Amino acid sequence: MSQSTLVLIPAHNEAPTIGAVLDGIRTHLPDADILVIDDCSGDGTGAIVRQHGALTVRHTFNLGYGAALQTGYHYAMRHGYERIVQMDGDGQHDPKSLPDLMAPLENGYDVVVGTRYRRGNAPAQSFSRRVGTKLFAWIVTKWTGIEITDPTSGYQAMTRRALREVAHESFPEDYPDADVLIGLHRNGIRLTETPVDMHERIAGVSMHRGSRVAFYAYKMALTLPLLPIRRRALFRDGRRETPVEAT
Amino acid sequence: MLSIQGPSNQPGSTQFPAPESLQVLPPQQQTVAILLAIGILVVVLELVRKRKLREEYSILWVVTAVLLLAMAIENNLLTFFQRAVGAVLPVSALFFGALLFLMLVALQYSVRLSKLTARNKTLCQKMALLEKDIEELRRRTNRHAEDPPEPGSDVTPEPATTESATPLKRTRKTKTEAS
Numbered sequence: 100m101s102q103s104t105l106v107l108i109p110a111h112n113e114a115p116t117i118g119a120v121l122d123g124i125r126t127h128l129p130d131a132d133i134l135v136i137d138d139c140s141g142d143g144t145g146a147i148v149r150q151h152g153a154l155t156v157r158h159t160f161n162l163g164y165g166a167a168l169q170t171g172y173h174y175a176m177r178h179g180y181e182r183i184v185q186m187d188g189d190g191q192h193d194p195k196s197l198p199d200l201m202a203p204l205e206n207g208y209d210v211v212v213g214t215r216y217r218r219g220n221a222p223a224q225s226f227s228r229r230v231g232t233k234l235f236a237w238i239v240t241k242w243t244g245i246e247i248t249d250p251t252s253g254y255q256a257m258t259r260r261a262l263r264e265v266a267h268e269s270f271p272e273d274y275p276d277a278d279v280l281i282g283l284h285r286n287g288i289r290l291t292e293t294p295v296d297m298h299e300r301i302a303g304v305s306m307h308r309g310s311r312v313a314f315y316a317y318k319m320a321l322t323l324p325l326l327p328i329r330r331r332a333l334f335r336d337g338r339r340e341t342p343v344e345a346t
Numbered sequence: 347m348l349s350i351q352g353p354s355n356q357p358g359s360t361q362f363p364a365p366e367s368l369q370v371l372p373p374q375q376q377t378v379a380i381l382l383a384i385g386i387l388v389v390v391l392e393l394v395r396k397r398k399l400r401e402e403y404s405i406l407w408v409v410t411a412v413l414l415l416a417m418a419i420e421n422n423l424l425t426f427f428q429r430a431v432g433a434v435l436p437v438s439a440l441f442f443g444a445l446l447f448l449m450l451v452a453l454q455y456s457v458r459l460s461k462l463t464a465r466n467k468t469l470c471q472k473m474a475l476l477e478k479d480i481e482e483l484r485r486r487t488n489r490h491a492e493d494p495p496e497p498g499s500d501v502t503p504e505p506a507t508t509e510s511a512t513p514l515k516r517t518r519k520t521k522t523e524a525s
Contacts, residue, residue: 136474154478156475156477156478157474157477158470158471159470159473160470162467162470166470170471170474170475173471177475268464268468
């Protein structure tokens with residue numbers, strides 16, 4: 100890569116898998132910097148990350164997936180990275196897809212969503228997850244006019260242009276999925292998706308589990324209809340406090 | 347419970363008494379309402395005096411207590427409120443007012459809680475990033491201390507970075523350094 104790239108990995112108790120993920124990134128994207136956002140893990144995830152020579156920042160208490168990502172966005176903004184990749188630390192996102200994921204950025208796209216559904220080897224999912232994914236994929240595709248088959252995918256790459264949009268206080272701190280993609284599209288960010296390899300979770304627990312699935316559905320049902328009547332700058336309105344990246 | 351029963355006890359009258367006939371609270375209810383309002387006012391003001399309750403959170407309590415006191419003393423006010431909300435009994439209007447107050451307090455706290463949650467998150471993120479900055483500065487300082495410049499040398503050593511000590515991280519400049 101000719102431009103500086105940062106790989107962001109939000110991690111909460113990912114000690115069993117994070118080492119292999121870091122090694123995989125080093126193999127397939129050797130020039131990239133890696134930042135693991137340790138979301139208050141209690142299993143020594145941060146120590147393993149340091150042993151593997153990657154950067155890590157640690158939350159004092161658990162903030163959730165979206166907030167951990169946001170911390171990474173702020174770090175990338177402060178340090179002037181031109182491109183970022185975000186992926187999970189539980190081994191679901193195969194690092195060998197990293198070059199494929201970043202390739203569309205060379206063609207003028209700002210955000211590339213890695214989809215597990217185009218290579219025919221998607222890992223098994225619960226019925227509710229499948230239904231939810233299809234529903235939100237339909238909504239995002241209809242709304243943006245861009246075919247997005249996997250809006251819940253956390254395996255994404257983006258340029259600094261998109262980073263400026265998401266590195267904002269109002270970025271969702273729990274489930275940054277369909278609403279973020281639609282919000283980015285409304286702000287003129289160019290989206291696309293590309294096939295990637297994903298695997299079954301090796302360890303850890305999904306954030307889409309139990310009652311959280313119901314809350315996720317509720318949150319999306321509430322957020323999506325509000326998008327058209329919100330200001331155009333979805334992630335830029337209402338800023339009254341000092342942005343984190345300005346510290 | 348009601349001081350004026352009037353037409354409701356007449357044969358052929360409606361099940362509930364007409365509102366016009368129930369414009370005042372019985373003395374006992376009036377006394378309780380006045381004492382309750384004064385009690386709330388005293389407790390709230392005392393909490394504010396002791397700085398156990400912030401002024402901004404006391405507004406709803408004070409306004410409600412004052413309104414309760416005013417309606418308990420001035421029956422016309424209670425009657426007006428009773429008619430405005432369509433209540434049959436004055437006491438029902440008071441209960442409705444209490445429910446409205448509790449809903450407003452709950453909503454106010456939900457808004458405050460959302461704001462505090464967002465601030466909490468921002469603080470935690472800022473702290474994490476600042477800790478990282480401190481860690482990097484310490485490493486650079488230690489490197490400088492271990493590798494002092496040659497006496498008389500006019501060549502300033504290249505500042506070492508945290509990243510240079512790690513195989514995965516390229517040497518980068520922060521915004522501050524760049525500026």
